[in-house]
Amino acid sequence: MSCTSALTLAKTAIIDFVARVTAQGGPDFVPPERRIAVFDNDGTLWAEQPVYFQLQFALDRVKALAPQHPEWQTKEPYRFVLSGDMKSFAASGTKSVMSVIEAAHSGMTTDEFEKTVKDWLRTARHPQTHQPYTAMVYKPMVELLAYLRANGFKTFIVSGGGAGFIRVVAESLYGVPPEQVIGSQGKLEYQVRDGKPVLVKLPEVQFVDDKEGKPIAIQTVIGRRPLAAFGNSDGDLEMLEWTTSGPGSRFALIVHHDDDEREWAYDRRSRIGTLDKAWDEAKAKGWTVVSMKDDWAIVFPWTLQAPTRDAR
Amino acid sequence: MSCTSALTLAKTAIIDFVARVTAQGGPDFVPPERRIAVFDNDGTLWAEQPVYFQLQFALDRVKALAPQHPEWQTKEPYRFVLSGDMKSFAASGTKSVMSVIEAAHSGMTTDEFEKTVKDWLRTARHPQTHQPYTAMVYKPMVELLAYLRANGFKTFIVSGGGAGFIRVVAESLYGVPPEQVIGSQGKLEYQVRDGKPVLVKLPEVQFVDDKEGKPIAIQTVIGRRPLAAFGNSDGDLEMLEWTTSGPGSRFALIVHHDDDEREWAYDRRSRIGTLDKAWDEAKAKGWTVVSMKDDWAIVFPWTLQAPTRDAR
Numbered sequence: 001m002s003c004t005s006a007l008t009l010a011k012t013a014i015i016d017f018v019a020r021v022t023a024q025g026g027p028d029f030v031p032p033e034r035r036i037a038v039f040d041n042d043g044t045l046w047a048e049q050p051v052y053f054q055l056q057f058a059l060d061r062v063k064a065l066a067p068q069h070p071e072w073q074t075k076e077p078y079r080f081v082l083s084g085d086m087k088s089f090a091a092s093g094t095k096s097v098m099s100v101i102e103a104a105h106s107g108m109t110t111d112e113f114e115k116t117v118k119d120w121l122r123t124a125r126h127p128q129t130h131q132p133y134t135a136m137v138y139k140p141m142v143e144l145l146a147y148l149r150a151n152g153f154k155t156f157i158v159s160g161g162g163a164g165f166i167r168v169v170a171e172s173l174y175g176v177p178p179e180q181v182i183g184s185q186g187k188l189e190y191q192v193r194d195g196k197p198v199l200v201k202l203p204e205v206q207f208v209d210d211k212e213g214k215p216i217a218i219q220t221v222i223g224r225r226p227l228a229a230f231g232n233s234d235g236d237l238e239m240l241e242w243t244t245s246g247p248g249s250r251f252a253l254i255v256h257h258d259d260d261e262r263e264w265a266y267d268r269r270s271r272i273g274t275l276d277k278a279w280d281e282a283k284a285k286g287w288t289v290v291s292m293k294d295d296w297a298i299v300f301p302w303t304l305q306a307p308t309r310d311a312r
Numbered sequence: 313m314s315c316t317s318a319l320t321l322a323k324t325a326i327i328d329f330v331a332r333v334t335a336q337g338g339p340d341f342v343p344p345e346r347r348i349a350v351f352d353n354d355g356t357l358w359a360e361q362p363v364y365f366q367l368q369f370a371l372d373r374v375k376a377l378a379p380q381h382p383e384w385q386t387k388e389p390y391r392f393v394l395s396g397d398m399k400s401f402a403a404s405g406t407k408s409v410m411s412v413i414e415a416a417h418s419g420m421t422t423d424e425f426e427k428t429v430k431d432w433l434r435t436a437r438h439p440q441t442h443q444p445y446t447a448m449v450y451k452p453m454v455e456l457l458a459y460l461r462a463n464g465f466k467t468f469i470v471s472g473g474g475a476g477f478i479r480v481v482a483e484s485l486y487g488v489p490p491e492q493v494i495g496s497q498g499k500l501e502y503q504v505r506d507g508k509p510v511l512v513k514l515p516e517v518q519f520v521d522d523k524e525g526k527p528i529a530i531q532t533v534i535g536r537r538p539l540a541a542f543g544n545s546d547g548d549l550e551m552l553e554w555t556t557s558g559p560g561s562r563f564a565l566i567v568h569h570d571d572d573e574r575e576w577a578y579d580r581r582s583r584i585g586t587l588d589k590a591w592d593e594a595k596a597k598g599w600t601v602v603s604m605k606d607d608w609a610i611v612f613p614w615t616l617q618a619p620t621r622d623a624r
Contacts, residue, residue, distance in 0.1 A: 178535030190524035212502035223490030
């Protein structure tokens with residue numbers, strides 16, 4: 001690995017795995033077309049605190065659309081969002097949160113949605129770092145993606161977030177083209193408007209790409225079992241299990257958020273990115289666990305070289 | 313195009329289109345990552361008569377499974393299949409046909425299904441040509457796939473047939489890897505058996521990749537609009553409309569089955585591969601229509617150079 005800022009403790013494990021599966025004539029050699037690597041996005045490739053960025057997009061979108069929906073001023077959970085009462089919004093339940101996400105992601109064509117996301121990403125800033133959301137990617141993980149591709153791997157994103165949302169940035173941030181982004185999906189409807197076909201986003205969920213949904217989506221879309229999988233939470237557990245239970249050499253890695261100085265520290269009891277069962281299974285099965293605090297010299301591309309503890 | 317047996321009348325149109333979108337600095341230039349070409353499978357890349365090959369697989373599978381299902385001997389539509397009464401089976405309706413397909417495609421893991429399809433393809437023979445089904449591919453179309461790839465295109469299959477079925481042969485027959493095969497999907501269930509995860513095929517349809525389902529699946533899986541689309545029936549109409557309505561140079565082609573000597577002749581009134589509305593729209597919009605009879609020197613790889621009418 002040519003990058004000096006990349007994974008340190010986990011680095012050996014990754015380099016060793018890549019060396020084995022790419023060694024022609026070796027017992028663990030895997031031809032390039034089967035070198036599939038899958039990456040979770042939120043909390044694995046970019047940050048997910050204080051809320052998933054796509055939820056922040058949805059909240060901003062509800063505010064932007066509010067003038068066209070006067071009824072939202074008195075209707076829950078919209079009125080919580082519009083009055084900034086995020087505590088009541090969070091307490092209103094998953095179904096309620098989903099209805100806001102659906103409202104923000106529907107009633108437009110796929111082309112219009114893409115433009116809306118692009119515009120938001122250009123102007124929105126992270127509430128704590130004040131950086132653009134596109135700057136909240138993990139530098140070591142971006143380098144890891146490139147390293148795997150340089151070794152013949154095809155890199156896929158397999159995210160609980162919406163595929164259409166992630167695709168807007170996946171190529172520029174991660175070098176992953178749209179057709180290698182797998183994610184949750186809303187229902188689409190084919191319509192012909194003024195003689196031109198459009199795909200309209202409906203306020204209904206078609207597929208949730210989380211937990212057991214991840215191996216199901218991998219089989220549905222990719223059609224072969226990955227060689228390596230990278231995640232950070234219990235939502236990735238089934239994807240890691242599915243990947244590592246295939247024959248031959250396999251690799252699983254979990255990013256542990258344990259750096260409350262440069263990023264955030266959370267795991268077993270976190271509402272976002274809960275890492276509990278997957279942590280136990282990682283230890284039981286010998287999966288690689290990366291400590292952001294100890295293993296990453298740099299977290300975000302815009303942070304300077306970190307203090308001594310990271311410069312080892 | 314280096315291949316002498318390839319499309320003749322349509323050849324100029326294809327070569328002209330490819331030349332325009334690959335001419336760097338030209339007004340129609342498209343960078344390689346956006347050169348997406350989508351192909352229907354049944355009737356476009358391989359034959360679909362006298363019945364879709366996957367339906368034939370399902371019928372053979374019902375016969376193979378019959379000893380384990382004594383109740384099928386008296387239960388419709390299974391008893392039609394087991395007694396060879398295909399007329400009654402065909403007349404029993406779409407729902408009935410679907411139930412046979414679901415029965416033949418479920419109750420096993422995805423790995424077991426892959427093996428079952430492989431075994432069937434090795435032994436089954438086409439009822440009329442007595443060739444293996446894998447020999448029923450159209451030579452000019454296989455050459456076209458390779459020609460497009462040689463010009464930087466990424467080729468996808470977008471089929472009403474099952475993705476899991478087509479993936480078994482797509483790489484060896486067409487050079488298309490599993491992750492570039494889009495098709496209809498049954499529901500999958502994630503289970504852990506003896507500590508090992510498996511994906512079990514359920515007897516329920518998850519997605520039908522036909523008609524308006526094709527552009528929806530293209531958007532869902534690929535996430536960008538194709539540059540070129542190839543089909544043969546009304547089931548491909550929305551895919552061709554969606555493809556050609558994008559900005560810039562686009563290309564649409566329909567294979568017309570008009571050769572009852574070397575293949576089959578059918579179009580507007582056919583039960584299988586109906587070509588009616590899409591034919592009218594092809595004429596109205598100037599899409600390229602290939603005559604198998606007039607434009608193809610060779611249809612199947614195992615046929616000799618054809619009589620004078622094709623050797624022009």
